[in-house]
Amino acid sequence: MDLVMNDLGRLMSCANNEFKSDEQIDEIQKIICRFKANLKEAQPLATVTPKLHLLCAHLVPFLKVNRSWGHVTEQGLKSLHAVINSLIIRFASVRNVEKNAESILKHIGNFNFLYDLGESWFNNI
Numbered sequence: 001m002d003l004v005m006n007d008l009g010r011l012m013s014c015a016n017n018e019f020k021s022d023e024q025i026d027e028i029q030k031i032i033c034r035f036k037a038n039l040k041e042a043q044p045l046a047t048v049t050p051k052l053h054l055l056c057a058h059l060v061p062f063l064k065v066n067r068s069w070g071h072v073t074e075q076g077l078k079s080l081h082a083v084i085n086s087l088i089i090r091f092a093s094v095r096n097v098e099k100n101a102e103s104i105l106k107h108i109g110n111f112n113f114l115y116d117l118g119e120s121w122f123n124n125i
Contacts, residue, residue, distance in 0.1 A: 001042045011055075020067050029060045045099035052078075083108070 010031050014024070036056055039046070063069060087104045094100040 003038040004035060004042050005039060011035070015069060018066055020063055020069075023062060025063045025067075028063065032056055032059065083111075110114055 009035055011028070014020075014028050014031075018024075020028070032055065039052075050073065059069065090107075091100050094103055112118045
């Protein structure tokens with residue numbers, strides 16, 4: 001876990017408003033790869049959280065497009081907690097765990113689809 005925490009510390013040092021060069025992005029990618037390997041070794045039975053997935057799977061592609069990640073906050077992810085909590089309550093009557101999770105994911109997917117299309121109930125008002 002010491003190696004995992006050192007990698008996280010290095011990543012935190014890179015999380016600023018600075019415009020990232022290709023070399024810096026490559027270094028961040030190396031840190032993430034090392035972080036994943038160290039985390040798998042330290043916690044082989046751990047599950048992947050949404051934050052961990054975002055960091056490991058989407059940070060480098062995001063950096064290649066935007067060249068910075070200092071302006072990205074957790075606010076969007078935190079607001080997703082409220083949406084998921086309300087959906088958990090809405091689908092509480094679905095006792096099958098797989099069907100429950102599927103219902104929640106479909107609902108979120110539908111919201112995402114509508115958002116991507118720019119559709120809204122309020123466009124015609």
